[in-house]
Amino acid sequence: MDTKVEQIDASMDALAVNGVSHRFGDFPALDNxxxxxxxxxxxxxxxxxxxxxxxxxxxxxxxxxxxxxxxxxxxxxxxxxxxxxxxxLGVVFQARTLDQDLTLKQNLTYHAALHGLGNREARRRADAALELVSLSDRAGEKVRNLSGGQARRVEIARCMLHRPGLLxxxxxxxxxxxxxxxxxxxxxxxxxxxxxxxxxxxxxxxxxxxxxxxxxxxxxxxxxxxxxxxxxxxxxxxxxxxxxxxxxxxxxxxxxxx
Amino acid sequence: MTTKIVEAAKASARKASIIIDRAPEPHGVFAYYNCFKGIVWREVLRFLHQRERFLSALVRPLVWLFIFAAGFRQVLGISIIPPYETYVLYETYITPGLLGMVLLFNAMQSSLSMVYDRETGAMRTLLVSPFPRWFLLSSKLLGGVAVAILQVYTFLFIAYFWDIQPDWPALQLGIGEGDGFVGLSIPSPLNGYITVFPAIVLAGLMLGALALFMSSVIRQLENFAGVMNFVIFPMFFASSALYPLWKIRESSPLLYELCWWNPFTHAVELIRFAFYGQLNLVAFLAVTGCLVVFLGAAIYAYNPSKGLIGRRGGPGAGPKG
Missing domain, CATH: 3.40.50.300 (P-loop containing nucleotide triphosphate hydrolases)
Known part of the structure; x- marks a missing residue:
């Protein structure tokens, strides 16, 4: 697969949805x-x-x-x-999708692994991402101990780990x-x-x-x-x-x- | 107060050193390996953190072994049937069945949790990974098996002190015979613990694949009790886990047929024979065949263009969303 650095054209749309429809049975959930x-x-x-x-x-x-x-x-x-x-693509789902029993850092490195990153790189990026959302000092704590807002910030940090162009x-x-x-x-x-x-x-x-x-x-x-x-x-x-x-x-x- | 939070958030977002060169990540063999390792490691970590789950996974088969089997020892006489070469105690007979039970519960718990555990939405997170779905699902499956192996060997370790040990001549890895033997000779009971390993992996994969497929077609479950009633109990009781099939045939030929076609029976028999260093070919073929079918069905069902999720409005995305 491609390993070359991609040239990003600034005029390119981050997301383009064109004429998409979807039905659940008879229920039209999306119409054009x-x-x-x-x-x-x-x-x-x-x-x-x-x-x-x-x-x-x-x-x-x-x-x-x-x-x-x-x-x-x-x-x-x-x-x-x-x-x-x-x-x-980086996504923050409506439902809480962090593992409550794992630490912030473990949650982030798991996600980095899902994008194929190795251990060292995963940890480096996890640190940087936690800094981004001002939660570096909680890195070793379980997600369970966080407030709703803090958990959301972790999810934002998580979706930035693989450097997406669209959130x-x-x-x-x-x-x-x-x-x-x-x-x-x-x-x-x-x-x-x-x-x-x-x-x-x-x-x-x-x-x-x-x-x-x-x-x-x-x-x-x-x-x-x-x-x-x-x-x-x-x-x-x-x-x-x-x-x-x-x-x-x-x-x-x-x-x-x- | 609020502005302070906002300013702090802005400041740290600005200075954070990551982000964004937007170079595509390399997607070679190492990336696949990292992804696989990450998925398996998460399953194991989660399991170790959930102490109650570990405990109940252990207590369940032990209750059967210590109480049920002890009580039933007098009721049910087991004659000499392969792979056993002498009369065996009932405890010894049901141990492979209990290993199967550990695998069955674990498979249902780890895969079906995705259906009702909407709190975590773990499946959605998994599926937005850029790796192919078959790879993600297979990795997830192997993660579940890794957890099952931990449970199985912990159970066997405790059962060892209850005198449940494989006893057959030493496993010989090497060449030659008798005095001319060169290689590694592994004595009982260690030999059985080694030869049972591949059987555990294969049976665990098969049951895990079944559960994975179920998780894609079942849209909602009230709770785990439903799975117990409709899947685990029928599979467990209509099998050779608790009683040899010839005994069942004596009481009901129909039930015998049912047990014979139950994949779980073959999983148990595969484990039973492997525990004594033997390969039950029929069981092996049945388990392998079922694994291929179930895994294929699961991958098909989770395939975004072919699968059933889109039409049914699958996990976490109902038509009301």
Whole structure:
């Protein structure tokens, strides 16, 4: 497989989803979904529970394949080049996915091994990643002893170990107190600013959106809007994002609006 | 307070020295080895950290050995059947069956935990690794077997003091015979502990593969009791673990057929013969065949484009998500 250093073209999309549909039996979970996350962009995937956010994440992470449309991560199609695509992807799942009985460091080195890294390199990167989320002093402790916010930060550290170009976060702040929420968001925003990562951040919390973010509104499996935050307000004629979202999703007359 | 946290987070994120050259990781043989080692090591670590699981994995077969077998010794007479060359005590007879039980419980626990242990979502984490799925699943399977081996030998160690020991002539690794023998001669009981090893591995893999396949098709389980009732108990009782098959045939030919077609019977017989340095060819072929079928089915089921997960909305990603 390729060992050459890859040239990253800045114009390349970190994530490109094109015309993806998915059904569970008769239930259309996703209907012709298209969206892009460019490098260095913090993109909010805004949708209520049941909008299809987790299904989309399951498809991007290849829990199952998209049967229609294409999904590519930094120009690598997840179906045709799964290995290279997955190497460039970091994920924080909605559910807590750390081993409670293992230490922070053991959790991180396990993940590094899943990406083929050797012991020494794994430990080096685990140290650096813990520093990134200000948890170096807890490295030898069991995850069980951490607060929810700290565990989330470990998961962010973990998804950075293999140096991905795209981060997916599925409602990462659910169940966190205000302070933890802010620090989790701050860390990820910092990664975007300083390292030019592309981030897709799924949420239903309007107050996590910043004026400079890109927004994708997903509702009942359909993309109703993609673009900037001011653009969303203009599009709907609303004063704030909350009203704009409500106007988009409640209006029975314009279900196809995009 | 809050701003302080945020500023600290930002500062450390900025100065952290890793990240991001985005060079693809090398994916040679060593990378595969690292991945395999990591998966097995995690299984072992987790097991060692869960003391209750270790304890119950040990107590379960010991209760059968110390209490059940002692009570049943008088009820059930075992005649001389291969591989035994003399009359054996009932405790000796059921030991291979109990080893099978250890393997069975371990397989169901480690694989099916993925179905109901949504708290950890460990399977999702495993499956986003860039390595091929067949490799990840096989590594996971071997990790489970490594844990089972720890349990099996701990059990055998305790059983040793209960006089459950393989007793057959020394295992001779070398060339020549009699006085002209050159090589390593391994006396009993050590020989049996060595020859049983490959049987344990093979049987463990087969049962693990079965459980892995089940974990992909079963979407939800209330708890472990369901698995006990519908899988473990029928497999364990309808087998040669507790009573020789000819005894069963005497009471019910139908049940005999059922036991004969039960893969677990062959796992137990493979272990029983290996414990005495013999290869039961039928059992070996049956176990190997089942392993190939179950593992193939599991890999198929976890394959994102062919498998059943997508259509059913598999682990951790229901249609409501």
């Amino acid at each position: 979904v298209s969206l892009t996350v460019s490098q260095g962009s913090f993109t909010i995937l805004l949708g209520l529970n049941g909008a299809g956010k987790s299904t989309l994440f399951a498809l991007i992470t290849r829990l199952y394949d998209n049967t229609s449309g294409t999904i590519s991560i930094l120009d690598h199609d997840v179906r045709r080049q799964p290995t290279t695509a997955m190497q460039r 997916l976060l599925d409602e990462p702040t659910v169940g966190l107190d205000i302070g933890s929420r802010e620090s989790v968001i701050a860390i990820v925003r910092e990664l975007v600013e300083t390292h030019g990562l592309g981030v897709l951040w799924a949420t239903h919390l309007i107050d996590e959106i910043k004026e400079t973010d890109e927004v994708v509104v997903l509702h009942k499996g359909k993309v109703l809007y993609t673009g900037t935050v001011p653009g969303l307000r203009n599009h709907t004629g609303a004063d704030n994002v909350s009203d704009a979202f409500r106007a988009l999703t409640d209006d029975p007359m314009k279900p196809e609006a995009a």
